[in-house]
Amino acid sequence: MKTQPIFTLLSFAVVLLVAGCAQQATYVDPSGPRVVTTVGNINIQDYANAAETMINSLIESVINAGKLKAPAGQPSMLAISRIVNNTTQQIDTDLLVKKIRVALNKTGKVVTTTTFGLGGQAEDPLAQGIQQQTDFFAGKKIARLPDYSLSGKIIEQRERYGDIRQSSYVFQLSLTDKTGVAVWEEEKTITKQGKRAAVGF
Amino acid sequence: MNTKPFLLTAAIVLIAASSGCDTVNTVQRAQPIGQRQMIADKRIITDASLNRIARIVGINETTGPGGFVKVQVELLNVSSDPQSFSYKFEWFDLNGMQVNTPTSTFIPRQIEARESIFISSIAPSANAKDFRLKLITSHP
Numbered sequence: 001m002k003t004q005p006i007f008t009l010l011s012f013a014v015v016l017l018v019a020g021c022a023q024q025a026t027y028v029d030p031s032g033p034r035v036v037t038t039v040g041n042i043n044i045q046d047y048a049n050a051a052e053t054m055i056n057s058l059i060e061s062v063i064n065a066g067k068l069k070a071p072a073g074q075p076s077m078l079a080i081s082r083i084v085n086n087t088t089q090q091i092d093t094d095l096l097v098k099k100i101r102v103a104l105n106k107t108g109k110v111v112t113t114t115t116f117g118l119g120g121q122a123e124d125p126l127a128q129g130i131q132q133q134t135d136f137f138a139g140k141k142i143a144r145l146p147d148y149s150l151s152g153k154i155i156e157q158r159e160r161y162g163d164i165r166q167s168s169y170v171f172q173l174s175l176t177d178k179t180g181v182a183v184w185e186e187e188k189t190i191t192k193q194g195k196r197a198a199v200g201f
Numbered sequence: 202m203n204t205k206p207f208l209l210t211a212a213i214v215l216i217a218a219s220s221g222c223d224t225v226n227t228v229q230r231a232q233p234i235g236q237r238q239m240i241a242d243k244r245i246i247t248d249a250s251l252n253r254i255a256r257i258v259g260i261n262e263t264t265g266p267g268g269f270v271k272v273q274v275e276l277l278n279v280s281s282d283p284q285s286f287s288y289k290f291e292w293f294d295l296n297g298m299q300v301n302t303p304t305s306t307f308i309p310r311q312i313e314a315r316e317s318i319f320i321s322s323i324a325p326s327a328n329a330k331d332f333r334l335k336l337i338t339s340h341p
Contacts, residue, residue: 033339099303
């Protein structure tokens with residue numbers, strides 16, 4: 001009996017089987033409930049969750065309450081100050097701040113300056129150059145200063161009890177006006193507990 | 202056959218089992234000063250078990266001086282166990298178009314046995330007047 005064709009077929013079948021078992025990447029909705037949740041990290045949905053709380057509070061306490069100050073007919077101008085990362089992780093605070101900026105921009109009541117930054121560092125140096133030249137040729141001596149600055153801190157607290165690990169991430173933000181008064185402050189704590197990485201909330 | 206010991210044991214087991222469920226007791230002012238402006242709602246229930254975990258009791262809304270609508274939904278866990286679920290508010294403008302923001306996300310919540318909680322959301326812009334609340338069971 002000639003066994004070569006059988007062996008060839010078998011090897012093809014094995015190859016197909018192995019290829020079929022290979023893990024495939026799939027897209028998931030980052031705002032949906034099927035994203036990966038880990039105890040030891042701030043996950044993408046945690047930033048969105050914290051930003052949601054912050055923006056709801058900011059709209060309710062300042063914008064919807066009619067307390068927003070701005071020159072007549074113009075939206076308020078916001079500058080982004082220091083957001084301190086007091087966690088053990090290397091994180092980009094824009095994961096939180098950008099969401100808030102976008103949401104504020106969509107209210108139509110607040111715009112963010114990209115040419116006025118902490119320590120004179122502009123977020124967009126090209127825009128800063130254009131603004132300076134425009135102001136120079138227009139004979140403006142002082143550019144419009146931001147009406148508010150946004151500052152904050154992200155803090156991490158870890159606990160362990162037996163096999164259970166718990167991480168808490170505290171997001172704190174303050175909105176300060178031109179007079180140096182914090183006109184709005186908010187804090188959101190996200191606590192996660194588990195033994196190992198899990199999928200879903 | 203003397204069934205008394207069996208009945209006694211069964212009663213003890215039942216009492217022990219029922220006392221294992223920690224439910225929530227509440228107290229509040231008999232005549233609340235604040236009056237909620239309740240709104241009529243339309244519900245689509247596709248998950249009956251979720252409707253026991255987070256049953257919608259009522260929805261009230263308010264509009265601030267800035268013209269932003271805020272809605273508050275009261276949920277009740279009618280089951281005898283603590284449960285987890287996630288929720289998400291979606292907002293729509295006057296033309297019925299969804300207003301997307303990067304902060305619109307499913308938010309996880311826990312609810313104790315027989316507990317009533319409130320979840321709320323504020324419109325992302327003054328033009329957003331309609332909303333939809335989505336609820337889903339959380340799986341560990």
